[in-house]
Amino acid sequence: MEFSTLFNDNWLNLIVIFALSIIAFVFKKKPKSNYFENIIKYTDILEKTPQPQYQKDYLNNIKKKLLWEKVCFYRSGNRNKERIAISLINSDIYNIIDLTQLNSLTQYFAIEKNKIYPLKLFLVKEFVVSCIAAVIAIIFVLSNLNTIFKSPEIISVIIAILTIFIITIIISQFIVPVIKRLNMLRLILKDNDFLNRANHQLAVIIEDDQKINISIAEQVFVQNEQESDNKN
Template identity: 60%
Template sequence: MEISELLHDNWFNLIIIFVLSFIAFMYKKRPQNDGFDNIIKYTDILEKTPHPQYKTEFLNNIKKKLIWNKVCFYKAGGINKERIAISLINADVHNIIELTQLDSLTHYFSITKNHIIPLKPYLIKEVILSSTAFMFAFVMLLSNIVTIFSSSLIINVIVAILTIFIIIIALFRFALTPIKRFKTYLLIVKDKAFLQRANNELAKIIKDKNNINAAMLDEITEPEK
């Protein structure tokens, strides 16, 4: 078989093999923050030497950010996202939430009128993308299975088998985590007591925030009296 004929019959499969292999390679090569502990030690040493107050605050803030990046399980950002994360963890008395999934799990919920509301699955971006990927993978698997049993050319059969193998590996590598996260979401949605506990925690957060704001307002207005 000529190269042109091979590409003509299998160009789409070859693109899939290349793209999935490239994604897997890049995912595996992501750099690790190995210098974190050394940076923390360095800031500790600097704190023990005399510094102006602004430099001390600077070092303390650097350390806080480093610790957050290292050990926090949700990314700082919108205040509602942070409140959802804290409320879910504080309400999780049965430990059904994996901490490594907490950041992504916050996207499955929203805060409406000071209540945590689970989003409908068709409104969750990750669910939509995962469903689309699954349907595409299913079509590709079915197509290549047909090729295996119908093609008379051995090279086409080999490429089809390789494509199936790569797709299955990709599904196990990238799809299991969203599935586990969606199962956690379903467990939370079905457990009305969980949502009630989460909303109770949210009420505490909002109350504390209001108290802090009121205290700050009193401090500002008191000198003016």
């Protein structure tokens, strides 16, 4: 078989193999580094030497942020995501939730009128993208299975087998975690009291946050009053 004929018969598979290989390379896990441990050691050493208070506060805040990144299983910054994550964990009396999936699991829930509720699956971007990817993968697999059983060219058969193998590996890397989260969602919804417990936890969080905000506002007010008196 000439190269041009080979390419014309298998150009789509070759492009898929090339594209998925790049995706696999890009998303390949980076080797673990000692960045976290080194920063902690560095701040510990600096704390043992004479430092001004602002420097000590700076180092302590760095350590807090590093510890957050190290041990927290959901991303900070989005207040509703944090509230959902905390409420879900505090309500999980049957250990349904895999902590490594917590951050991604929060996207299946939303808060409205201070209540947590599960989103419709077609509103979850991850689910929609996964379904589209799965459908495309199935079409490619079926097409290549047809090539395997009907093509007289051994090279085309080999390329088809390789394409199916790569598609299966790459898609499984994305689909399996989604299936895990969907199963957790199923178990959560199967527990009739789970959302009630979660909403109770959310109410506690909101109440405590309001108390903290009031306390901060009072402190600021007192501080401003003191500064005003000192000026007078």
